[in-house]
Amino acid sequence: MSVVWTVVAVVGVATIVIKALGPALLGGRVIPPRILGVVSLLAPALLTALVVTNTIAGERRIVADPRLAGVAVAGAALLARAPLLVAVILAAATTALIRALR
Amino acid sequence: MATFGASFGVLARSAGFGPVAPIVMSLTTFGGSAQFAAVAIISTGGGAVAAVTAAVLLNARYGPIGLSVAPALRDSLWRRALLAQLVVDESWAIGHRGGRIDRNLLLGAGVVMYAAWLVGTVAGVIGGDLLGDPQRLGLDAAFPALFLGLLIPQLRSRRALTAAILGGGIALTLIPFTRPGIPIIAAAAACLVGWWRRP
Numbered sequence: 639m640s641v642v643w644t645v646v647a648v649v650g651v652a653t654i655v656i657k658a659l660g661p662a663l664l665g666g667r668v669i670p671p672r673i674l675g676v677v678s679l680l681a682p683a684l685l686t687a688l689v690v691t692n693t694i695a696g697e698r699r700i701v702a703d704p705r706l707a708g709v710a711v712a713g714a715a716l717l718a719r720a721p722l723l724v725a726v727i728l729a730a731a732t733t734a735l736i737r738a739l740r
Numbered sequence: 741m742a743t744f745g746a747s748f749g750v751l752a753r754s755a756g757f758g759p760v761a762p763i764v765m766s767l768t769t770f771g772g773s774a775q776f777a778a779v780a781i782i783s784t785g786g787g788a789v790a791a792v793t794a795a796v797l798l799n800a801r802y803g804p805i806g807l808s809v810a811p812a813l814r815d816s817l818w819r820r821a822l823l824a825q826l827v828v829d830e831s832w833a834i835g836h837r838g839g840r841i842d843r844n845l846l847l848g849a850g851v852v853m854y855a856a857w858l859v860g861t862v863a864g865v866i867g868g869d870l871l872g873d874p875q876r877l878g879l880d881a882a883f884p885a886l887f888l889g890l891l892i893p894q895l896r897s898r899r900a901l902t903a904a905i906l907g908g909g910i911a912l913t914l915i916p917f918t919r920p921g922i923p924i925i926a927a928a929a930a931c932l933v934g935w936w937r938r939p
Contacts, residue, residue, distance in 0.1 A: 641788045645778050646761050648788075649795040650768030656799055658821035660806025661813045675899075675934035678839055680804055682900040683907030685833065685891035687927030688773065690911045691920070692884035699916050708881030713888055722889040726743075729885030733878030 704740075708733035741830065741853050742860035744772055744886075747879040749864020752779045759865050766861040770854060771828055772883070774799045777920055793919075800925055805832055812841035826850025833890040899934060906930035 693709045694700050712729035716722070745766060752762035757779065769775055774795040782791050806824055809832065813820045827846065831853050835846030895901050907930035911923035918926075 641782060641791075642757050642761050644788045645782065645791045645795070646757075646765045646768070648792045649774060649778055649799070650765060652792075652796045653769045653771060653774065653799045653802070654825060656796075657802045657806055657824045657827060659803060660808075661810045661820040661824040662817050672935055676931050678808070679899060679903035679931035679934040680801075680808060680928060681833055681836060682891060682894045682904035683927050683930035684801055684805075684924065685829070685887050685894060686904040686908035687911035687924045688829065688887040689884045689891060690908045691915065691923055692773075692880075692887065694912075695915045695920065695923070698918075700912070704878070705881040705884065708878055709884045709888060712881075712885035716889050716892055722886065725889050726882045726885045729881040730878035733881035734876060735878075737876055737878065 704733040704736035707736055741856035742863070743879070744882065745857040745860020745862075746864035746867070747860075747877075747882075748772065748775055748779070748857075749861040749866075750868040751776065751864075753865055753868040755779045755782055757782075762865050763858070763861055766858055769795070769799070770825065770857060771795075771799050771802070772857075773829075773924075801928060802827065804928060804931075805829075808832075809835070809841050809846060812843040812846060823847060823850075826854060828853055829887070830890060833894065836894070902933050903930045906933065 689709070693705055694702065696703075708729035708731075711732045712725040715725040715728050720728075748766065749762050752765070752775075753759070757765075762779075765775055765778075778791040778795040782788075805827060809824065809827055810820075812835070813823050815823065827850060831846055831849035832841075834849040835841050835843075837845060891904065895904060907927035910927045910930060914923040914926055
């Protein structure tokens with residue numbers, strides 16, 4: 639089996655198991671409010687981490703490249719209540735434009 | 741989502757994945773950041789072990805995320821395990837309604853995302869040669885913009901804002917010291933502020 643197919647197979651199976659574990663074992667059970675309080679904060683914590691890493695993470699370093707400008711423009715658009723798709727396209731277009739001008 | 745699927749198809753193709761493997765990966769893994777991480781590591785010669793580790797670590801967040809959707813899925817065991825596959829960051833974020841998970845929103849968004857992700861991947865694999873360099877097109881900046889758009893509506897309470905700032909801070913601090921994926925997993929710890937500060 640090639641490296642590519644090994645990765646595709648192992649990651650695929652692992653992801654299916656990880657995704658199934660919580661709902662399969664805990665579905666329908668009542669979860670204590672404190673746990674729900676913790677779990678409800680996973681979204682903001684993880685989404686912020688995803689924004690940060692996808693915007694300024696290089697190879698083990700923090701970089702300010704055209705992605706940052708793209709995300710800044712998207713952020714401004716979102717705060718002006720632009721639709722998500724518009725903000726995403728603006729981010730890509732801004733980043734592409736800066737790269738083209740360099 | 742279709743655009744991101746397409747960029748995944750294009751990137752995977754350029755990394756020597758061939759036409760079939762990217763589609764199989766989108767079918768089974770269905771998690772953008774993990775798929776992109778795996779492709780990036782292989783294309784830079786990181787090897788299978790590093791690629792698998794990074795991708796699984798990136799998807800480890802679906803453990804706690806799966807726990808959070810468990811109360812919304814009141815089905816048989818196998819059906820729960822199957823429906824859980826439709827949970828991704830985007831469908832999970834969209835599925836939140838009034839601090840709880842709305843089953844129909846979650847699964848509806850999941851099906852749409854899954855279809856778009858697959859169609860996009862196929863399109864990317866087929867049209868990869870025509871489209872050109874995804875980086876030149878700025879597609880890498882589309883991801884954080886999407887996550888930002890999903891984050892902003894989440895920041896309604898003070899607790900959520902605290903968790904977001906803490907999570908972002910943890911990720912930022914760890915980027916220079918850890919492999920990709922770990923800053924994201926570690927940021928999940930920020931949700932523990934929910935233990936002490938009740939709504």
